[in-house]
Amino acid sequence: MEIAYLLIPLAVMLVFVILGGLWWAIQTGQFEDLEEEGSRILEHD
Amino acid sequence: MSNTQSISNANPWQGLDIQSEWERFSQRETSLPHVWISHVWVDHMHCAACSGRIEHSIKSLPGILSVHASAASKRVRVVWDAQKTSPSQWFANLNDIGYPALPLNEYNAISDRTIQQRKMLWRLVVAVFCMMQVMMYAYPTYWVGSNDMAPDMVQLMKWASWVLTLPVMLFSATPFLSQAWASIKQRQLGMDVPVSLGIVAAFVMSTLATFAPGGWWGDVVYYDSLTMFVSFLLIGRWLDVKLRNRTAGALENMMRRLPNAVLKKNDVGEWVQIAASNINAGDILFVRPGEVFAADGKVLVGSTSADESMLTGESEPVMKPMGATVIAGSGNLTSAIEMQVEQVGEGTQYHALVNLMASASTEKPGIALLADKVAQPFLWGVLLAALYALIFWWTKDPAKAVMSAVAVLVVTCPCALSLATPAAMLASAGTFAKGGVLIRRLQAIQVISEVDTIVFDKTGTLTENLQQVTLEESHAAWDRQWILDVIATMSRDSLHPVAKALHEFALHQDAQDKLEMQGWQEIVGGGMSATFTTPNGALLPVKLGNADFCGVSREAESEALRQVYVTAGEIMLARLSLTEQVKPHARAAISQLISQGLDIQLLSGDRIAPVKNLAAQLGIQNASGLQKAEDKLQHVKLLQQQGRKVLMVGDGLNDGPVIAAAHTSIAMGSGVPLTQAQADMVVLGNDIGVLVSLISHCKKTILIVKQNLLWAALYNAAGVPLAILGLLPAWLAGLGMAASSLLVLLNALRLTDWDKSGWQKGQA
Incomplete structure (x- = not known):
């Protein structure tokens, strides 16, 4: 069970990494326009 | 239109090139100087291909840093440099490729909320x-x-x-x-x-x-x-x-509709672009199809159909022939027209509507x-x-x-305690607003749920707005067309349904409502009087109204028909008859209300015979005619002394004291000018059946609050x-x-x- 001493702090760090990632995603508008982006590939550029 | 040429020559969006104007739909890009982020609304953008075209064509303009068009929300976000370009340039460009844009003025409010x-x-x-x-x-x-x-x-x-x-x-x-x-x-x-x-x-x-x-x-x-x-x-x-x-x-969807800039005819008859905030009553505006009327007014040249669903809850396009009233916030559907402005800003129905909803929600x-x-x-x-x-x-x-x-x-x-009431009331108010019922006071939901007596204060609420008018006879010695002109002019400014019907009728007979008249006045429950100049130059005091008002005997009248007379002193210039039609759902709705144990009464200023006739058709036991405002007030007070909870239903206009005395009131009918309506609730549209579901929904709301x-x-x-x-x-x-x-x-x-x-x- 010694591995838990490593895994618990790691899990806590992982939580903050994930939260940071979510924060970035929301701030950069990844969820702004859910319908539009899927059809962008079909457009001419 | 011969004037379209002069429109396309001048850039119609120049009004937007002042910073105070563009600030209303733009935000500063803080990291770069002179760079703004603007949001515009493009109505015709329906698919991804449209948004692609828009982005492609705008991106190539000088001074445009980035463009993002979203077909789903019909919005375009433009990042531009104020030193190299101006909003009018890319607005014009959008227009040229077939996507006229509207500035999204409320963007800042919407984004705050988001x-x-x-x-x-x-x-x-x-x-x-x-x-x-x-x-x-x-x-x-x-x-x-x-x-x-x-x-x-x-x-x-x-x-x-x-x-x-x-x-x-x-x-x-x-x-x-x-x-x-x-x-x-x-x-x-x-x-x-x-x-x-x-x-x-x-x-x-x-x-x-x-x-x-x-x-x-x-x-x-x-x-x-x-x-x-x-x-x-x-x-x-x-x-x-x-x-x-x-x-x-729901509120902002409505607010967003008004245009920012409009085309106005100037003194020399050219069309110039002005900011919508500079429109005055009396201005003549040019409105193209697909645009939204910026003010209340009348169609001056041309005819079109309008989408008034935002304001009436009825999705059918409404025909707007010459002389018809158009309302701010409704959309011009079929063709370009010129309109004369009658009400702007705070005075418009549209504004009243927005205020009404805003005040109810606070x-x-x-x-x-x-x-x-x-x-x-x-x-x-x-x-x-x-x-x-x-x-x-x-x-x-x-x-x-x-x-x-x-x-x-x-x-x-x-x-839970603090959410209990507002959550339920707001949910209902929002639902009502979507269905075309506006609430001025949330309190009304509670009162309506307790009502046991409904008093209709007008026959017009139960009958169709426009009545069938027939010119039964006109004085042989006078020009028939001049008499019709007189009728059109006198009835022009009245809100009474009969006057509206007469006005409509006269206009259909090619009458003009622009005669000179002096001392126009309207006597409630009687008619109107004014002084005209006859074709040969004499002054003629004319009365238009019912038999008593005009001093004519009622001999020629049949029971069910309503008669209107035009008299000049002793001479009867014309006699017109009106037939009323019961609204399609009125009978079913009334019997439904009665079966729910509600006491339905009808108080009308009309003559007794037509009122009784209507009441019999609808199955209303308690109906009285010839009721003046004081009589109605007396009647309502009497009912209240008996411990009844009274709901008044009418046009909410002329019966201020009665409405104030009743426990609560509903104004209904598509012709109701909201600015003047005093009622606690306003039902847009003409369907009397809404009343039944409205009452039951109010009851349900209060049940849920409890x-x-x-x-x-x-x-x-x-x-x-x-x-x-x-x-x-x-x-x-x-x-x-x-x-x-x-x-x-x-x-x-x-x-x-x-x-x-x-x-x-x-x-x-």
Whole structure:
């Protein structure tokens, strides 16, 4: 069970990494326009 | 139109090139100087290909940094440099490629709300995510005996939990903590004070237990209860914000409609672009198809059809021949017209509508005021109960004492109590607004649910607005066309349905309503009088109205027909007859109301025979004609003395005192000018059947409010004693609190489903 001493702090760090990632995603508008982006590939550029 | 040439020569969007104008739909890009981010609304953008074309063509212009078009929301976001280009240039470009744009003036308000809602969601996400992790570390300790786990493992889990609780305390819970702090500074007791006390106490106790175990605070941690509690609170808040935004969103959808710039005819007859805020009554505007009317007015040249669904709730396009009234906020559908402005800004129906909804959403109904009044002593009671729990347990077990106090604070969190009424009322008001029923006072929902007598104060509410007019006879010695001109001119400015019908009729007979007249005046329940100049130059005082008003004998009148006379002194210039038609659903709706045990009465200023005739057709027992405003007032007061709750239904215009005297009132009919309507509720459109479903929905709303209040009361009555006795752990208290709030909100959400014509299904 010694591995838990490593895994618990790691899990806590992982939580903050994930939260940071979510924060970035929301701030950069990844969820702004859910319908539009899927059809962008079909457009001419 | 011959003038279109002069429009395309001048750039019609020049009005937008002033900073104060573009600031209304743009925000500064803070990192770069002179760069602005603008949001515009493009109505014709229907597909991804459209948005591609828009982006492609705008991007190539000088001074445009980036463009993003979204077909789903019909919005385009343009980032541009004010030193190299101006809004008018890319607006013109959009227009040239076939996508005329409107500045999205309310963008700033909308984005404020979105940001607020997003922030709330973000707080919730952080809280829930951290809560799940904390639960993982708390879970083993629920089941394992104290000696089964290594002590330093337990300690490590406590530290990990503490680290994960920090974001919840420092970020997610800040709305509650800061609001509680603000209300303490103002020496007031807000809802957030007990909640925050509970959160802080639990956090301090757990922190002490983590880093300095063994004191009087014991070594039990409550991070699980704490994070769960904050998460539940935030779920409630988030749902609340969403519910409010949904109502506000309906409002803003309407606000967004008015154009920013319009084409106005100047002194030399050219079309020039002016800002919509500079329109004055009397201006002549050019409105192209697809545009929105910026002001109330009359069609001067051309004819078109208009989409008034925003304002009337009726989706059928309305024909607008020359001389017809167009309303601000409605859309011009088929062809370009010139219009003369009659009302601008605050004076328009559209503005009245927006104000009406805005005031209803901020006003508190009586039943909510009651909840507020109860809240203060209730909060003091909560604090006292918590203090009592603390003292009660202190000597035996200080740790348990604190946590029992926390449980009291948490379990009584009066969210459910404070949400009970507004959630239900707002849900209903929003639903009504979507169905074309506007509420001026939320209080009306409560009153209507208790009504037992409905008084219709006009026959026009039950009959079609436009009546069939026939010119029965006209004086042989006078020019028939001149008489029709007189009728058209006199009836032009009256709001009375009969006058409107006469005006319509005269215009159809090619009459002009622009004759010179002096001293026009309208006598309620009689008619109108004015002085005209005859074709040969003499002054002629003319009366237009019923037989008594005009001093004519009623001999020629049949029972059911209404007669209108035009007289000049002793001479009768013309006699017209009007036939009324009962509205399609009126009979079914009235019998439905009667079967619900409501007493239906009809008070009309009309002559007795037609009123009785109409009442008989509709199955109304109690009908009286020839009622003046004073008689109606008397009648309503009499009913109230008998202990009845009276609802007045009419056009809400001429019967101010009666409406004020009645318990509540509804104005209905598509012709109702909202600015003048005094009623508590306004039903747009012509369907009398809405009344039936409206009343039943009001009853349902009040039922749900009562359920909510009862639930909140029962829950508190059960929770507090348990918490004081220490039988309620903090996490269970949090769960109970959240469940009660959620239940109240979900119960209120049932009200968003309103079937306007559902009452007919019970018929058949």
